Amino acid sequence: MDIRAGLQSGDKRACARLISMVENEDEQAIGILKELYGLTGKARVIGITGPPGAGKSTVTDKLAKLLRQQGKKVGIVAVDPTSPFTGGAILGDRVRMTDLSTDPGVFIRSMGTRGALGGLSKAAHGAVKVLDIFGMDYIFIETVGVGQSEVDIVRLADTVIMVAVPGLGDDIQAIKAGIMEIGDVFAVNKSDRDGAERTATELEMMLDFNIRSQYRPPVINIIAKDNKDVDKLLEAVEKHYVYLVNSGELSQRKKNSIKNEIIDIFKYAMVKAIEEKSQSSSFIEQLISDTVDKRLDPYTAAAKLVEEFRSR
Amino acid sequence: MDIRAGLQSGDKRACARLISMVENEDEQAIGILKELYGLTGKARVIGITGPPGAGKSTVTDKLAKLLRQQGKKVGIVAVDPTSPFTGGAILGDRVRMTDLSTDPGVFIRSMGTRGALGGLSKAAHGAVKVLDIFGMDYIFIETVGVGQSEVDIVRLADTVIMVAVPGLGDDIQAIKAGIMEIGDVFAVNKSDRDGAERTATELEMMLDFNIRSQYRPPVINIIAKDNKDVDKLLEAVEKHYVYLVNSGELSQRKKNSIKNEIIDIFKYAMVKAIEEKSQSSSFIEQLISDTVDKRLDPYTAAAKLVEEFRSR
Numbered sequence: 001m002d003i004r005a006g007l008q009s010g011d012k013r014a015c016a017r018l019i020s021m022v023e024n025e026d027e028q029a030i031g032i033l034k035e036l037y038g039l040t041g042k043a044r045v046i047g048i049t050g051p052p053g054a055g056k057s058t059v060t061d062k063l064a065k066l067l068r069q070q071g072k073k074v075g076i077v078a079v080d081p082t083s084p085f086t087g088g089a090i091l092g093d094r095v096r097m098t099d100l101s102t103d104p105g106v107f108i109r110s111m112g113t114r115g116a117l118g119g120l121s122k123a124a125h126g127a128v129k130v131l132d133i134f135g136m137d138y139i140f141i142e143t144v145g146v147g148q149s150e151v152d153i154v155r156l157a158d159t160v161i162m163v164a165v166p167g168l169g170d171d172i173q174a175i176k177a178g179i180m181e182i183g184d185v186f187a188v189n190k191s192d193r194d195g196a197e198r199t200a201t202e203l204e205m206m207l208d209f210n211i212r213s214q215y216r217p218p219v220i221n222i223i224a225k226d227n228k229d230v231d232k233l234l235e236a237v238e239k240h241y242v243y244l245v246n247s248g249e250l251s252q253r254k255k256n257s258i259k260n261e262i263i264d265i266f267k268y269a270m271v272k273a274i275e276e277k278s279q280s281s282s283f284i285e286q287l288i289s290d291t292v293d294k295r296l297d298p299y300t301a302a303a304k305l306v307e308e309f310r311s312r
Numbered sequence: 313m314d315i316r317a318g319l320q321s322g323d324k325r326a327c328a329r330l331i332s333m334v335e336n337e338d339e340q341a342i343g344i345l346k347e348l349y350g351l352t353g354k355a356r357v358i359g360i361t362g363p364p365g366a367g368k369s370t371v372t373d374k375l376a377k378l379l380r381q382q383g384k385k386v387g388i389v390a391v392d393p394t395s396p397f398t399g400g401a402i403l404g405d406r407v408r409m410t411d412l413s414t415d416p417g418v419f420i421r422s423m424g425t426r427g428a429l430g431g432l433s434k435a436a437h438g439a440v441k442v443l444d445i446f447g448m449d450y451i452f453i454e455t456v457g458v459g460q461s462e463v464d465i466v467r468l469a470d471t472v473i474m475v476a477v478p479g480l481g482d483d484i485q486a487i488k489a490g491i492m493e494i495g496d497v498f499a500v501n502k503s504d505r506d507g508a509e510r511t512a513t514e515l516e517m518m519l520d521f522n523i524r525s526q527y528r529p530p531v532i533n534i535i536a537k538d539n540k541d542v543d544k545l546l547e548a549v550e551k552h553y554v555y556l557v558n559s560g561e562l563s564q565r566k567k568n569s570i571k572n573e574i575i576d577i578f579k580y581a582m583v584k585a586i587e588e589k590s591q592s593s594s595f596i597e598q599l600i601s602d603t604v605d606k607r608l609d610p611y612t613a614a615a616k617l618v619e620e621f622r623s624r
Contacts, residue, residue, distance in 0.1 A: 030611055037609035125610075251604075258603050258610060259596075263583060265614035270582050270621075271575060284571075291570050292563075297349035298437075298570060299342055302577035309582075310622055 003032060007134055012107055015134045019109055022126035025272075033126070036133045041254070043075070043132040046237060047157030048142040049182075054165040055189045058224040059233070060142050064100055066234055067138050075131035076100075076108045077124060079143040079153055107131060121152040122264040125257075128156065156257045158250065159184045159240045161233070164203060166195035184217055185236045191221035191228075215243050274305060283308060315344060319446055324419055327446045331421055334438035337584075345438070348445045353566070355387070355444040358549060359469030360454040361494075366477040367501045370536040371545070372454050376412055378546055379450050387443035388412075388420045389436060391455040391465060419443060433464040434576040440468065468569045470562065471496045471552045473545070476515060478507035496529055497548045503533035503540075527555050586617060595620060 006014020021029030046063075048056050057078070064074045100106045109127055111120070124141060131139050143153050154160050162183030186207075188200045203219045218236045222229040244250035277283060287304060290296040296304075315333075318326020333341030358375075360368050369390065376386045412418045421439055423432070436453060443451050455465050466472045474495030498519075500512045515531045530548045534541040556562035589595060599616060602608040608616075 034609045034611050038606045041606075255600060255604055259600050261610045262596075262599060262603065262613045262617065263586070265610055266586065266617045267579050267583055269614060269618050271579055274575070274578065284574075287574060288567060288571050291574065292567055294350050294353075297346045298573045298577055299346055301574045302581060305574065305578045306581050306585075 003029075004036075007036075010104070010135070012104075015107055015130060016109070018130050019127045022130060023111075023123045025268075033129060033133075037129075040129050040132040043128075043136050043139045044159075044241065045128060045139045045141065045157045047154030047160040047182075048140055048163060049154050049160060050163030050189075051165070054163040055224050056142050056163050059161070059163050059187060059189060059222070059230070060140050061100060062224050062227055062230040063234055063237075064106060064138075064140065066230060068100075068103060068105055072137040073105045073135060074107075075128075075134070075136035075139040076106070077127045077131070077139065077141045078108070078110045079120065079124060079141065107134065107136060121156070122261070122268055124153045125156055125261045125264065152260065154182055155260065158244060158253060159237050161185045161187055161237065163187045163189050164199055165189050166191070166193045166199045184215075184240045185233065186217055186219040187224075187233050188219060188221045189224050192223055196221060213247070213249075215240070215247070270309065274309060277308070315341075316348075319348075322416070322447070324416075327419055327442060328421070331439045331442050334442060335423075335435045345441060345445075349441075352441050352444040355440075355448050355451045356471075356553065357440060357451045357453065357469045359466035359472040359494075360452055360475060361466050361472060362475030362501075363477070366475040367536050368454050368475050371473070371475050371499060371501060371534070371542070372452050373412060374536050374539055374542040375546055375549075376418060376450075376452065378542060380412075380415060380417055384449040385417045385447060386419075387440075387446070387448035387451040388418070389439045389443070389451065389453045390420070390422045391432065391436060391453065419446065419448060433468070434573070434580055436465045437468055437573045437576065464572065466494055467572065470556060470565060471549050473497045473499055473549065475499045475501050476511055477501050478503070478505045478511045496527075496552045497545065498529055498531040499536075499545050500531060500533045501536050504535055508533060525559070525561075527552070527559070527561075582621065586621060589620070 001014060001017060003014045003018050005011075007018065018029055018032065022033065048060050050056050060076060060078075064076060067074050101108050109131075111123060111127060128139050128141065141153060141157055160182050162185070164186060166188065186203050188196055188203065190196070191200075200219050200221060207217060207219070218239075220229060220233050220236055222233055224230060241250075244253065274284065284305070287296065287301040291298055291301045313326060313329060315326045315330050317323075319330065330341055330344065334345065360372050362368050372388060372390075376388060379386050413420050421443075423435060423439060440451050440453065453465060453469055472494050474497070476498060478500065498515050500508055500515070502508070503512075512531050512533060519529055519531070530551075532541060532545050532548055534545055536542060553562075556565065586596065596617070599608065599613040603610055603613045
């Protein structure tokens with residue numbers, strides 16, 4: 001398959017294949033990305049996050065459909081919590097968004113968390129880049145909003161939609177508080193449920209305590225499954241984008257996102273080099289067993305690794 | 313404050329101070345850890361994980377109290393989802409476990425997620441080591457069971473208790489599936505609720521499909537808040553430990569945990585070196601702006617960083 005030609009002619013299979021290859025650190029795929037890097041930066045990237053059960057997929061679906069009606073092409077990267085052993089996406093094959101996935105203007109990709117060495121945020125960065133090159137106008141990254149790696153992922157978005165939902169209890173509220181600061185637009189989904197008013201009020205109160213700029217994130221009540229007020233949510237996203245552009249924050253975000261990506265790739269390259277070394281020599285094995293036997297401590301062992309890496 | 317003397321005389325303040333210093337990468341603290349590393353490895357480390365709202369803190373509290381009745385000293389490291397901006401623990405000051413925290417045989421520490429460069433699992437590793445040196449017999453690490461970093465954290469435990477709860481919907485079930493493979497003992501909490509039977513059955517079914525060794529994780533129904541069958545849960549934890557010792561898996565786990573720790577410290581040291589460099593020179597800044605302006609791509613920029621690091 002000629003991936004370059006496929007990408008240009010809008011062949012979804014070429015796009016899917018390139019994402020997989022990028023995930024697997026395939027040299028040829030990285031070569032293609034390097035070559036086509038100049039084509040990136042055109043897509044609007046929107047993060048969707050929130051606690052489990054908030055209805056993030058439904059919100060994404062409805063927003064995507066709305067954008068399709070406006071003639072926009074839409075990419076969706078759904079980051080699913082997965083097995084640390086298989087590395088595969090548990091929800092990857094769930095039947096979701098069936099009507100969307102047959103639409104030629106929509107590309108959906110489920111992505112599992114990778115091993116500790118790979119780095120999910122690096123993989124997500126890669127997928128977004130491929131979809132950007134593929135010519136998608138909007139790219140959604142959907143992720144469960146708990147955990148450092150998830151936060152890192154949504155950080156690459158221009159706008160982050162935080163989806164809340166009434167009545168999930170204190171534990172959830174606390175999590176919501178934890179990721180509040182990365183939300184640019186708040187949606188209270190399932191707003192016909194008991195407690196929706198309270199959830200919205202609580203969000204507004206938290207936002208009062210959390211002033212970071214002249215931009216105040218709006219709180220929008222929606223019922224995604226009935227498509228109720230999803231258009232208002234999209235409007236709020238567009239407004240946030242206008243703010244980003246006018247305030248100069250957009251270029252700052254892009255810059256941070258690129259910095260994070262470079263450092264991710266750098267970290268991975270170094271750990272990979274060390275891992276490869278440990279397969280061809282007994283150097284790391286020896287460090288580990290010396291530490292297990294307390295002849296070394298982990299700090300000294302790590303310092304020896306750094307030294308070894310530099311002198312290679 | 314003489315931290316070494318404080319640790320030996322059981323002064324909690326010395327312990328708390330050392331953990332903070334380790335979190336902040338304080339040189340002196342790392343020196344103390346190196347020196348006292350030979351004292352580690354005596355504590356039993358138990359991970360507690362599960363979806364938000366499952367009642368993990370309550371389960372931890374009750375287990376801790378049970379162990380206190382047996383005269384054991386207990387350390388608790390509660391990893392809370394937090395703000396990526398402040399780095400502080402949102403739940404750090406919540407009023408939890410008040411009767412436990414005044415008990416001289418119990419040490420409780422809340423820990424926020426650190427910045428992307430720091431690494432929560434490195435910080436948690438450090439806290440466990442300090443508590444181990446401090447003479448705790450059991451150390452609990454409590455964390456929301458979603459996300460790669462959380463998985464990394466519980467991996468340092470000898471035994472992982474996965475707390476499930478009835479009726480949290482499909483999204484939660486999927487998450488449960490994602491982290492099933494790291495559970496050694498399953499607790500269905502709030503088992504007086506509707507759907508508890510179904511949750512337990514589902515867990516048993518998932519375990520049927522997920523055979524990894526001759527050890528079959530048990531599923532225990534409990535009501536933590538009423539202290540119901542928490543003793544059975546503790547028994548199951550003890551049984552798992554006997555299995556670990558007899559099968560030789562314990563030493564394998566310890567070895568993996570040490571390997572992960574060494575690599576964590578290694579990664580951090582390298583990223584830190586690069587960050588420091590970027591403050592004293594414009595090298596990274598230049599790479600970033602070249603990438604922003606598409607004169608470079610992120611892969612080439614990262615490769616230049618690696619080169620720079622090696623030649624330093």
